[in-house]
Amino acid sequence: MSKYKYIREAAYEANMQLPKLGLVLFTFGNVSEADRDLGVFAIKPSGVPYNELSPGKMIIVDFDGEVVKGNLRPSSDTLTHAVLYKHWEQIGGICHTHSAHATAWAQSQRDIPIFGTTHADYNTVDIPCAPPMNDEMIKGNYEYETGFQILNCFKEKHLDYQEVEMILVGNHAPFTWGKNAAKAVHNSAVLEFIAQIAFMTEKINPDAPRLKDALVRKHYERKHGPDSYYGQ
Amino acid sequence: MSKYKYIREAAYEANMQLPKLGLVLFTFGNVSEADRDLGVFAIKPSGVPYNELSPGKMIIVDFDGEVVKGNLRPSSDTLTHAVLYKHWEQIGGICHTHSAHATAWAQSQRDIPIFGTTHADYNTVDIPCAPPMNDEMIKGNYEYETGFQILNCFKEKHLDYQEVEMILVGNHAPFTWGKNAAKAVHNSAVLEFIAQIAFMTEKINPDAPRLKDALVRKHYERKHGPDSYYGQ
Amino acid sequence: MSKYKYIREAAYEANMQLPKLGLVLFTFGNVSEADRDLGVFAIKPSGVPYNELSPGKMIIVDFDGEVVKGNLRPSSDTLTHAVLYKHWEQIGGICHTHSAHATAWAQSQRDIPIFGTTHADYNTVDIPCAPPMNDEMIKGNYEYETGFQILNCFKEKHLDYQEVEMILVGNHAPFTWGKNAAKAVHNSAVLEFIAQIAFMTEKINPDAPRLKDALVRKHYERKHGPDSYYGQ
């Protein structure tokens, strides 16, 4: 039995969630799951419709972006995944979509303000929007540089990728991650929902204030850390 | 046969309506049903996906928030339910969701103006938005204090919880209630719809006037009170 | 076999289209079908969920609003239907919903401007919004007066009910009609769509002009009148 069976199935299952959750039109999204011991991840093949996918069609790629196993071309965003896995050693899954509201915020080149407890249940800061790259990076190894664009944005804003598991890439669309592919997809759905309600919040009250710090801390700590008491 | 069978089943059925009505993403909601004779309510376990629920997994809790029976941890919002049951003696069900439009109004910290007869079919006032708590209450027994935040808002605005069966908790999300869990869920769906059309009404006409009093009274009294003539 | 069989089935089928077309939440809508020879119409019973309806539950009512046959109470809007049937002799079906976008325009108390050919495929004017009634009428025979509110609005605006088969009742919601119940429901779905795209048109371009007259005439005449060439 292939040593890649587990991550292929996990990546397959996670990719199949994207259309079910309404996060993709056609093939506008991809998910990967990593195996840290083997130093590889399984990722969706490029441009293949979800209803034609199978675990066996997932491509195995190493953290430098080299294809290890698989007959199809991997997602065009593969190098972005590789860079994030290589530099952020605690993540096990990555998800990229063009979900409507999150993509609109990315196109707006604005961080999503933290307006409520739904947001604070996931993280304590505005969801960052990385500025567009400079032209040299775009013309160079674009998808590889997109990975660094994300890393640099977290570095400059002093964010912790284990707390904030989501980003908007300016003019482009969201990336999310987590301990595995399923959690990365979960985060993409949450980000889309946060983006939707933040959009409406500003329309209802252009002066809506950010959530106050005591509520930010309370809600985040209900779900995360040593004193959390959400879930089983 | 367990004396809790009825409320467990009622709470289970009501919780299962939330995804069907499009009111929740993942586990962002919970419903409870009370038995006034037994002095307890049945509530959803915390963080368990709806498709894994069963009547037997509902947790039995008393009106002080103490678990009476059940192997799982109850919803993290359990103490809010307990406070409302304890102080509002005529209610038999409570529902909490993060439905999109209602949550956006809550994040906007604005009451929902009464713009039309759809709203007046349910109550005669703007749907109240409780202001965020002070920091001491947040850092203290947060969910317990959320119950008092709701009670205090009704007291200050001189509202009757038997007429107005819904509230927005500022920065957070809606709570609704009623004679039983099914009615509480019904009210959550209605609130989401009222929030949606009020949102659009202000976008179409920023100077849209509130519904005039004669229409408010007429529509409310069609459905409620001794002269009602709606339904069978 | 009952002489009401045909209109009961037609009214039943038309009512069942409302949830399928996304035009109603819970029981927020009702449709009727008239038999001009018998001088009656069949209408939904009040407050009964759509999935509990059957042709036999439709109530038979005459054009003065008196129940002729049926064990349940008819829709609370029955008198409005009766007035329209009595005064507009060419219509055979009426539909009332609280569909989201059309209701938002009604709450805004604005006519829907004719912005495009989708609108002109159905009629040549802004979709009228009747102003709220005066308080005496509201406190009197409200649903009966709603019928006259509609008739008066058409009279004042010199509109032809056989061309313009839809209206917004200010602060309330839309009514539509047609040669039969199925066409009335069709018109409600079209009105909701026109309301949606007009809403977005104004957001995209606050100075969007009305459709010019040559296009209004062309599109309307493609579908209606002696030179129409749409359909089979």
Added chain:
Amino acid sequence: MSKYKYIREAAYEANMQLPKLGLVLFTFGNVSEADRDLGVFAIKPSGVPYNELSPGKMIIVDFDGEVVKGNLRPSSDTLTHAVLYKHWEQIGGICHTHSAHATAWAQSQRDIPIFGTTHADYNTVDIPCAPPMNDEMIKGNYEYETGFQILNCFKEKHLDYQEVEMILVGNHAPFTWGKNAAKAVHNSAVLEFIAQIAFMTEKINPDAPRLKDALVRKHYERKHGPDSYYGQ
């Protein structure tokens, strides 16, 4: 076996995608597929609901708009299709819908600005909105002139129909095309999505800048031309 079998089936399958993709209400859309060797195209009959269609009901029409075979009246937009096939020799399929967001932009008489990479994955320019025709053209051979309205808009803006496979007809709605009917429908779904996220982008940030040129080129060339590397 009929020599039209292939295009009839292709046109049928493509038309059936319109309701599945949420691009049409009732019969508000039509798709055709051409056979360049035979000099004809197969198109939807006018006003027939999608669930009553079959391949055999598709009408065969030549590039001058004359019906070659078929018992039903072809789509009222048939002459527009004919003009485009006649003048743009590389296209094999055309799709027309009244999808909500794209139609709202058309009614707004504005080009859709290129705000992000989702847009640039398909073309490198703002999606053009053709201005309304003059009254003489409207009163003349309207659908035929609509074809020239589209051709003229592309000529005036120096656009290449093989790169930009979509247009908004001002006050009316979108037309899209491609190598075959399936691709034309694909483009209609993409256009609706681009229209949706551009709408929200401007609401989130009224000063949102267009995508910079390096990103436009990069994303377009990932998917098109000799150096493309998207898909299999």
